[in-house]
Amino acid sequence: MPERRDLPPSPPGIPVFGNAVQFVRDPFGFVRESARTTGDVFRMRFPGADVYVLAHPDHVETALLDRESFGKLDDFSIAFGDALLAVEGDRWRRQRHAMESFFDPTRIREHADTMVSLAGRRAERWTDGSTVRIDTEMRSLALRNLFEVVLGYAPTADELDELAETAHALNLWFEPTSWVLPAWVPTPARRSFRRGVARMRDHARSLLAEGGDEPEEGSLLAKLATLRDDPDSGVDEAEVLDQVVGMVFAGHETTALSLTFALQLLGANPAVAERVFDELDETLDGPPSAADLEELPVLDRVIHETMRLYPPVHAIPRVTEAPVTLDAHTIPADETVLLSTWCLHRDPREYDDPETFAPRRWASTTPRDRGYSFVPFGGGPRICIGRHLAELELKATLAEVCRRYRIEATGSLDVSPQMTTQPDGPVTIRVTDRRR
Ligand code: HEM
Numbered sequence: 339m340p341e342r343r344d345l346p347p348s349p350p351g352i353p354v355f356g357n358a359v360q361f362v363r364d365p366f367g368f369v370r371e372s373a374r375t376t377g378d379v380f381r382m383r384f385p386g387a388d389v390y391v392l393a394h395p396d397h398v399e400t401a402l403l404d405r406e407s408f409g410k411l412d413d414f415s416i417a418f419g420d421a422l423l424a425v426e427g428d429r430w431r432r433q434r435h436a437m438e439s440f441f442d443p444t445r446i447r448e449h450a451d452t453m454v455s456l457a458g459r460r461a462e463r464w465t466d467g468s469t470v471r472i473d474t475e476m477r478s479l480a481l482r483n484l485f486e487v488v489l490g491y492a493p494t495a496d497e498l499d500e501l502a503e504t505a506h507a508l509n510l511w512f513e514p515t516s517w518v519l520p521a522w523v524p525t526p527a528r529r530s531f532r533r534g535v536a537r538m539r540d541h542a543r544s545l546l547a548e549g550g551d552e553p554e555e556g557s558l559l560a561k562l563a564t565l566r567d568d569p570d571s572g573v574d575e576a577e578v579l580d581q582v583v584g585m586v587f588a589g590h591e592t593t594a595l596s597l598t599f600a601l602q603l604l605g606a607n608p609a610v611a612e613r614v615f616d617e618l619d620e621t622l623d624g625p626p627s628a629a630d631l632e633e634l635p636v637l638d639r640v641i642h643e644t645m646r647l648y649p650p651v652h653a654i655p656r657v658t659e660a661p662v663t664l665d666a667h668t669i670p671a672d673e674t675v676l677l678s679t680w681c682l683h684r685d686p687r688e689y690d691d692p693e694t695f696a697p698r699r700w701a702s703t704t705p706r707d708r709g710y711s712f713v714p715f716g717g718g719p720r721i722c723i724g725r726h727l728a729e730l731e732l733k734a735t736l737a738e739v740c741r742r743y744r745i746e747a748t749g750s751l752d753v754s755p756q757m758t759t760q761p762d763g764p765v766t767i768r769v770t771d772r773r774r
Contacts, residue, residue: 346390346667348381356383365755366652366680369393373681379664389674391653393681395688395710397664401656401677402710402718408656408675417511417531420577421584422723432572433581434723436565440488440558443726449487450628453734456482458625461739466771469748473598473765476735478502480594481586483731488585488724490557491545501541507534508587512757535583542582546575558585585724591758593728595650596641597735598765603644603695604740605747605767610697611740614640615772618741626737631730634737639697641732642705645714647695648751652680652759654716680755682711743769 349372351357360368361382369391372380378394392398401408405426414424422433439445460479464470481502485491493501510531546563562581565573604611617636618626626634653676662669669675684692688711689699705712715722722728739745745767752762 344666344668346379346381346664346669347376348383348388349376351383355385358384366753369678370681370684373678373685377665379667379669387674389676390658390669391676391678391681392664393678393685394665395682398654398677398682398713399710399717400664401675402654402713402716402720404662405719407658407660407662409659411655411657411674413511417535418584418587419580421580421587423584423588424580430720434719436571436573437558437561437581437723440561441723441727446726446730447628449727450626450631450730450734452486453483453731454625454627454738456486457735457738458742461742464743464769466774467768469766469768471764471766472601473594473761476597476601477506477591477594479735480590480597480731481505483593484586484590487727487731488557488589489542489545489559489582491559501538504534504537504541505586505590507531508538508583509591509757510534538583538586539579542579543575545582546578588722589724589728592650593731595648595758595760596644596728596732598761599648599650599751600640600644600732600736601739601745601767602747602751602765603647604640604736605745606751607695608746610640610695611745614736614740615744618737622737622741626734626741631733631737634733636697637733637736637740639700641729641736642700642712643695643697646683646689646712647693648753648759649679649683649714650758651714651716652755653678654713677713679713680759682713685711740772742772744772745769 349357349360349368352359357368357372361384369382372382373391373393378392379397380391380393382389382391392401410424410426414421418424420429420433422430422437425433456479460475460482478498482493482498485493485498485501507530510527542559545559559578559582562573562578565571566575566578604614613636617634621630621633656675656677658669658671658673658675660671682688686692688708710717715725715728746769748766748768751765753759754762
């Protein structure tokens with residue numbers, strides 16, 4: 339155990355509650371202000387336990403690359419069993435290797451037409467001049483994409499509603515009200531989570547069975563079914579089911595949030611939206627093809643900037659496997675560490691005028707140039723396996739929606755950190771037909 343004076347500094351708090359009151363009042367504001375005034379590595383004091391925050395790109399790089407010292411939180415394996423996002427060591431290496439080819443960018447590109455057509459079908463239902471609740475619309479669209487593209491199954495509208503409810507329950511393990519309690523305490527949120535997992539596993543089981551054990555060829559489910567049937571693969575049915583639940587959890591809500599934020603920001607920034615419309619008008623003559631989607635630099639910048647300002651994963655959680663020294667401070671073993679994407683993306687040392695939505699900043703720099711100061715998909719070996727799929731889906735959907743509609747924001751965008759970055763209430767935009 340390091341000496342107390344070696345621990346990372348902590349922002350001033352109050353007796354007993356430590357920093358809990360400030361954190362609960364304005365979590366994002368408190369974390370950013372603490373990084374500015376207390377340092378790039380700091381310790382938040384909560385009644386149950388301390389939580390450490392890393393807010394410098396070099397420290398985040400260390401944490402993402404040094405997997406001996408920084409492991410995944412137990413919560414992930416308690417919640418998701420043997421899913422890729424939860425496992426570690428050889429098991430992780432084997433799974434990641436087995437699934438990597440499905441997520442390869444050239445393979446993913448083949449799904450562009452499906453993504454455009456799903457976005458078109460969804461947008462068709464909106465009436466000219468109406469106000470659309472985009473947070474729920476985009477969640478449902480992202481879930482449909484996940485089922486059709488990743489699992490090779492097209493749910494009916496009723497099935498999709500039921501799946502949406504089930505998928506939503508998968509976030510409940512990480513409900514803030516459960517944070518301070520040990521994993522065995524059956525909070526209402528955890529009970530709903532377990533019911534959600536059981537139902538999602540049932541769906542996955544029937545997909546595997548209904549497809550005559552041959553889900554649509556080329557889907558990730560087909561690949562997983564093949565592995566299950568190969569006695570040398572070490573993959574059993576239980577692992578396939580965990581994998582499906584984990585993909586639905588990791589893949590649909592994150593993508594839906596980015597789509598929601600991007601549409602709201604376009605609606606609130608008419609000059610930027612106008613540039614997007616001009617680019618689409620110059621490039622497209624009908625729904626975008628996979629090749630068209632590669633020729634939309636203005637839209638690319640809008641997407642990067644949305645992911646910078648509103649990263650759906652606002653913090654990447656890790657646990658220290660051993661004491662770790664950073665900036666002459668030591669974090670003890672077995673402590674929760676948050677790699678704060680939120681702080682990195684809004685750091686004035688890295689980005690000019692960081693609170694402003696300015697897609698133009700990406701005209702002279704790329705996500706790759708930004709290194710570990712831009713990590714919406716994480717980094718290192720455990721970087722998001724679905725990032726190419728998500729990026730294509732964002733582009734396909736935004737291009738198809740903006741080809742059809744002019745967008746106007748009807749309110750401001752306020753968000754809070756839950757497991758992901760969540761809007762504080764319904765997000766709506768007004769849409770008017772651009773093609774008349
Ligand atoms: C905008 C959308 C998305 C965002 C912002 C996002 C973000 C992330 C981040 C930050 C991580 C790293 C977590 C860590 O290091 O602990 C991650 C991992 C992961 N993501 Fe995504 N993700 C997105 C979309 C998707 C999609 C579409 C899928 C699958 C269909 C997916 C599947 C996964 C999986 C399985 C992992 C775990 C990878 C591993 O541990 O090897 N994600 N994602």
